[in-house]
């Protein structure tokens with residue numbers, strides 16, 4: 370078992386640039402995870418543009434709320450070596466896959482934390498990326514798995530919690546939302562850019 374794992378790993382190590390496109394990136398992960406990609410993980414182009422906006426000054430600490438298998442953070446860290454990308458993920462399996470992918474790609478300006486985002490000290494982060502992580506509590510289709518409890522009241526609780534975090538942040542704080550319903554964005558955040566389909570939004574706090 371261990372032999373095949375290390376053989377797989379070294380095979381993956383020689384894979385040419387996994388940041389080139391979504392297909393190449395997906396290849397870092399097992400097949401089941403690749404199948405979730407289109408629906409649950411940020412596309413490379415979106416991650417690249419969002420990370421560039423959030424890494425607006427050297428030394429910025431960027432947190433992905435619900436980092437999944439780590440795609441946003443790894444792409445962000447690859448293209449913005451002067452910033453540090455953090456991801457918090459509640460599912461242990463996904464967190465472990467993110468750590469494995471970080472080790473394979475050698476992106477050491479990326480850190481993954483296992484747990485619920487409500488347990489983090491938010492003073493440690495400057496800017497935030499949010500791919501509607503809480504929506505799984507409302508959506509009955511296309512769930513990542515059935516390992517955790519879902520409920521509409523959790524959706525409301527998480528949105529309110531994140532809203533208060535964002536509201537307490539200083540002027541100039543940057544936020545990117547992708548597929549968000551907007552429930553977590555306080556009015557002090559100004560929309561500075563949006564994709565044509567309005568799914569991707571760039572915000573700066575007044």
Ligand SMILES: C[S@@+](CC[C@H](N)C(=O)[O-])C[C@H]1O[C@@H](n2cnc3c(N)ncnc32)[C@H](O)[C@@H]1O
Pocket residue numbers: 409410411433434435436437438439440441457458459460463484485486487500501502503513527
């Ligand atoms: C849509 S996926 C996005 C993954 C990643 N941010 C990306 O863009 O590729 C949302 C992730 O948020 C995680 N999540 C949802 N609620 C969370 C919470 N309260 N704390 C930590 N992670 C959470 C889910 O487990 C899921 O992996």
